[in-house]
Amino acid sequence: MSKPEITNTKLDDAARAGWLYYVAGNTQDEIAAKLGVSRQSAQRMVSLAVSEGLVKVRLDHPIAHCLDLAAQLKKRFGLKMAEVVPTDPGSTSTTLGVADAAAAEMTRWLKMEAPVIVGIGTGRTLKAAIEILSPIDCPQHKVVSLTGNIAPDGSAAFYNVIFNIAEKIKARSFPMSLPVIASSPEERELLHSQPMIRSVLDLSAKADVAFIGIGDLEDDAPLFVDGFISHDELQALRQAGAVCEIIGRAFDRNGIAIEGLTNERVASALIPSRETAMVIAIAKGAKKMPGIAAALKGNLINGLITDERTAEALLAG
Amino acid sequence: MSKPEITNTKLDDAARAGWLYYVAGNTQDEIAAKLGVSRQSAQRMVSLAVSEGLVKVRLDHPIAHCLDLAAQLKKRFGLKMAEVVPTDPGSTSTTLGVADAAAAEMTRWLKMEAPVIVGIGTGRTLKAAIEILSPIDCPQHKVVSLTGNIAPDGSAAFYNVIFNIAEKIKARSFPMSLPVIASSPEERELLHSQPMIRSVLDLSAKADVAFIGIGDLEDDAPLFVDGFISHDELQALRQAGAVCEIIGRAFDRNGIAIEGLTNERVASALIPSRETAMVIAIAKGAKKMPGIAAALKGNLINGLITDERTAEALLAG
DNA sequence: TTGTGTTATGAGCAAATACTCACATACGGG
DNA sequence: CCCGTATGTGAGTATTTGCTCATAACACAA
Numbered sequence: 110m111s112k113p114e115i116t117n118t119k120l121d122d123a124a125r126a127g128w129l130y131y132v133a134g135n136t137q138d139e140i141a142a143k144l145g146v147s148r149q150s151a152q153r154m155v156s157l158a159v160s161e162g163l164v165k166v167r168l169d170h171p172i173a174h175c176l177d178l179a180a181q182l183k184k185r186f187g188l189k190m191a192e193v194v195p196t197d198p199g200s201t202s203t204t205l206g207v208a209d210a211a212a213a214e215m216t217r218w219l220k221m222e223a224p225v226i227v228g229i230g231t232g233r234t235l236k237a238a239i240e241i242l243s244p245i246d247c248p249q250h251k252v253v254s255l256t257g258n259i260a261p262d263g264s265a266a267f268y269n270v271i272f273n274i275a276e277k278i279k280a281r282s283f284p285m286s287l288p289v290i291a292s293s294p295e296e297r298e299l300l301h302s303q304p305m306i307r308s309v310l311d312l313s314a315k316a317d318v319a320f321i322g323i324g325d326l327e328d329d330a331p332l333f334v335d336g337f338i339s340h341d342e343l344q345a346l347r348q349a350g351a352v353c354e355i356i357g358r359a360f361d362r363n364g365i366a367i368e369g370l371t372n373e374r375v376a377s378a379l380i381p382s383r384e385t386a387m388v389i390a391i392a393k394g395a396k397k398m399p400g401i402a403a404a405l406k407g408n409l410i411n412g413l414i415t416d417e418r419t420a421e422a423l424l425a426g
Numbered sequence: 427m428s429k430p431e432i433t434n435t436k437l438d439d440a441a442r443a444g445w446l447y448y449v450a451g452n453t454q455d456e457i458a459a460k461l462g463v464s465r466q467s468a469q470r471m472v473s474l475a476v477s478e479g480l481v482k483v484r485l486d487h488p489i490a491h492c493l494d495l496a497a498q499l500k501k502r503f504g505l506k507m508a509e510v511v512p513t514d515p516g517s518t519s520t521t522l523g524v525a526d527a528a529a530a531e532m533t534r535w536l537k538m539e540a541p542v543i544v545g546i547g548t549g550r551t552l553k554a555a556i557e558i559l560s561p562i563d564c565p566q567h568k569v570v571s572l573t574g575n576i577a578p579d580g581s582a583a584f585y586n587v588i589f590n591i592a593e594k595i596k597a598r599s600f601p602m603s604l605p606v607i608a609s610s611p612e613e614r615e616l617l618h619s620q621p622m623i624r625s626v627l628d629l630s631a632k633a634d635v636a637f638i639g640i641g642d643l644e645d646d647a648p649l650f651v652d653g654f655i656s657h658d659e660l661q662a663l664r665q666a667g668a669v670c671e672i673i674g675r676a677f678d679r680n681g682i683a684i685e686g687l688t689n690e691r692v693a694s695a696l697i698p699s700r701e702t703a704m705v706i707a708i709a710k711g712a713k714k715m716p717g718i719a720a721a722l723k724g725n726l727i728n729g730l731i732t733d734e735r736t737a738e739a740l741l742a743g
Numbered sequence: 744t745t746g747t748g749t750t751a752t753g754a755g756c757a758a759a760t761a762c763t764c765a766c767a768t769a770c771g772g773g
Numbered sequence: 774c775c776c777g778t779a780t781g782t783g784a785g786t787a788t789t790t791g792c793t794c795a796t797a798a799c800a801c802a803a
Contacts, residue, residue, distance in 0.1 A: 124487035131483040132490070133497065136759065145534060149783060152760065158485070165484040166448040168475070170441035176449070217462060453789065466753060469791065 127158030190412035211238035232322025313378035353400025364407010444475030507729035528555035549639025630695035670717025681724010
């Protein structure tokens, strides 16, 4: 007070004020009274303590780390949206947690008053998400499939989820009645030129938000396991540098689409523009890491729902 | 969202909200929007996160430790007021720091509009505090000495600070013109029965706040060094269990006044009631530890200004 | 099914906080 | 010595927060 410690005084006082505020739970009025200054000065001290980094807030809850990681992901990869769910250490499920988060994110969009066009990809994760989606009436929205729903054997593609979501929510849904991968580039062009298909493709390009999965290209790649491509084709893709598949289309480690091979027969819509739409990938797990990294690098997505462990790996890489 | 984790959901949400609030710096309105709930619910989540102890605040500043210690002292010993100043590791001064804090505390009282009766003890620490006290006009207050101001040789007692404080502040001051320790119990009674003295004693009993020092009873006890008691008397006191002296009166380790010996000749006022007055001790250092502990144990004081090291020792004991 | 006790929710309001601005005070250079 | 710039202060005001209360949703039992 009287002995002038040249410059530290201010910070000391700020620390005092910060302590009284955050630790002792005083109001700024009380602090002002106790320190014999005006309320405004007390306020300044407190905010000084904060801005000087004297005050550290820690959140003792697993969720806190997740939110941290999400913020880092957003910053590092320029994402508009990122969500990281806690990793359940005892589980190997590729959908646990992220499916819930994806469902929540879908609900967030579907609850909007204004009409929204929702693009829907394919895959196990997405299917799991739809499964736990709470039913909701939203006749104002449109849900459009980004991929064909016909399996190579002519049956309905099991992991095409457009019908599942149609059951859940009362919105107009737009499936694409064609094979995921056509038998030839020419067939694809033919199919795409059909008015019904054309209008769905046009609608998908206008999507406001799209939820997509990311498929790996390991030996048990979904694309192969589900019979859309042969093992030879899978190996050829890998040889060409492909590391992942998004709505049927293969991409290399930089997120660049592979030229030729099965890609010239993929009948899916293009991934909606990242300029006009939120393209949210739902993916987690070591196997999908290269694919997620590629999608991030190639700016194929601007939103990501993943888990803690995957997020950490992505940020470490 | 849909998978009902029976009870953790709420805490998870609270953690989210808390994170968004404290870490991300969102306003509760923003949190409400992001989480799709009302502002009130967001507020409830945040306060739940706080009340559940999810949010931990740490203050990175030496002063924070002092304030922590002060809070602990208050709680542990039922003090109404406690102040802990940083210990300067390189200094052995018994007044450095605490004197400043004491001066600040005095100023706080003296700045009050309403008339206050201030009791003043004696000692080196108190004298140092008065010396750095900023001059202040407070004609509404009264300052009353709790001890006599006449040394055994008839001179003014050097560490009686009533005159020092009277110079500094423009308040009515009330010295006690009698020896600190009378030559006999009878003389004390005689002195105390004099109207002038009587009125000062009565005034001291009505003090609103008292600032006192705590004297040790080592071989260089102030009471002995300043010539108020002989070395034999000092030893006798110690033999009787005395560990400290407050305004001339000796107390044992439980804060109980020693029976007989010099205590029956001490002419000082009694320590003002801890029910009606703030009795603030200013003391630090290893030598005074037993005395401070005794004063705390015996509820002789309800306020303490000390330093970090002493506070830690008191709390450890 | 209906009643009942518990819990959650949102509105409204009072308190607390943050911000802006105008002015005061101090410092350093001309 | 004076002036411009920086720094700090308090008043006023807008925003944000916390609290209370009435009501709604819910679970459970009769």
